Amino acid sequence: MAASDTGRAQQQIDEIEALSSIYGEDWCVVDEDEKIYCIKISDCLDQPKWTLCLQVILPPGYPTEEPPIYQLNAPWLRGQDYTELANSLEEIYLQNLGESILYLWVEKIREVLIEKAQSSEPEPDIKKTSEEVDEDDGEDFLLDYEPIQEDPIKMLNYMTSESQEDEELPPIHHGNPITDRRSTFQAHLAPVVTTRQVKRVLEKLYENKKIASATHNIYAYRIYCEDKQTFLQDCEDDGETAAGGRLLHLMQILNVHNVLVVVSRWYGGILLGPDRFKHINNCARNVLVEYDYVPSVEESSRQAGKSKKIRKDNKKRTEH
Structure with a gap:
């Protein structure tokens, strides 16, 4: 396999794992080998009126x-409704050529469903819908790479100057742990605006004997540089191969910035296969939601609906 093919395959894996973490049970694998996936999208979580299934082949x-x-x-979904939605998705693709776009597609579809729910259109007849899909649980994955740990703080030393003034230590928050088959995962979060703050937070976390004893401390951070209008971002696997890159990809999809997320994993002796990446991303997303870096899926739906209502009200005023 050529290097470019390998890179694309890894991009697909990272995107799918991030989406699985964001959408949970609404996301499912139809056929892993053929790269077929399906996501159920609705106008809200409680009592949805309008629902649609997006099936994609990568x-x-x-x-x-x-x-x-x-x-x-x-x-x-038929006729003009189908055509308009399909055109919107293709426009998103053309505006983001070469980039991962499934998240943008899902949120665009959700926006359309919310708009329909707020309009005077009658509810659809959903008696005949059937969405039976089998989820691939990945049990055939047998390897769980556990190499010798290296100190991830050393990775930041080349980026920071010891002669510069000490940065104030930002507040550090801890998420709720997730335990699966004796392995435990816990996320830690801190607001950061410089790489020196990142280093200080990591040093502070490593002062905690429990965190220092974790099998892996995976981290990723994104800092927005307003003067250059660019992002300063990096990640560290700490021995859990590719976990840091997956964590950073999740943060990119969620568009969070000026934040460091560390996920500690205490290995319990039982191989988890790809489930370990799911738990790492879920821990990270949960702590980002808890500390208001990311709206929950329910809150996101409410916000999208509110913005749609404002635009419709403004349009009515303009027309009159």
Whole structure:
């Protein structure tokens, strides 16, 4: 496999794991080998009126050279509704050529469903819908790489100057732990605006004997440099191969910045396979939601609905 093919394959893996973490049970794997996935999207979480299933197939050239192959499934979706939504998705693809776009597609579809729910359109007839899909649980994955730990703080030394003034230590927050088959995962979060603050937070965390004894302390951070209008970002696997990159990709998709997230894993002796990445991302997302860096899916739906209502009200005033 060529290097470019390997890179695209890894981009696909990272995107799918991030989406699985964001959307939970609404995201499912139809066929892992064929790269077929499905997500159930609705206008709200409690009592949805409008629901749609987006099924995608990721070709080998996605995201850099080929778009996803997709199908929109809903009994009410036909004619002009289908055409308008399909055009919107294709426009998003063209505006983001070469980039991962599934998250943008899902949120665009949710926005359309919220708009329909707030309009005077009658609710769709959903009696005939059937969404039976089998989820691939990944039990055939047998390897769980556990190499010797290295101190991740050393990785930051080249980026920081010891001669510069000490940065104030930001507040550090701790998320709720997740335990699976004797392995425990816990996320820690701190607001940061410089790499020196990142280093200080990591040093402070390592003063805690329990955190220092973790099998892995995976981290990623994103800092927005306003003067250059660019992001300063980096990640560290700490021996859990590719975990740092997956964590950073999740933060990019969620568009969080000026924050450091560390996920500690205490290995319990039982191999978890790809579930370990799911737990790392879920811990990270939960702590970002808890400390208001990311709205929950429910809050996101409410905000999208509110902004739609404001735009519609403004349009009515303009027309009158």
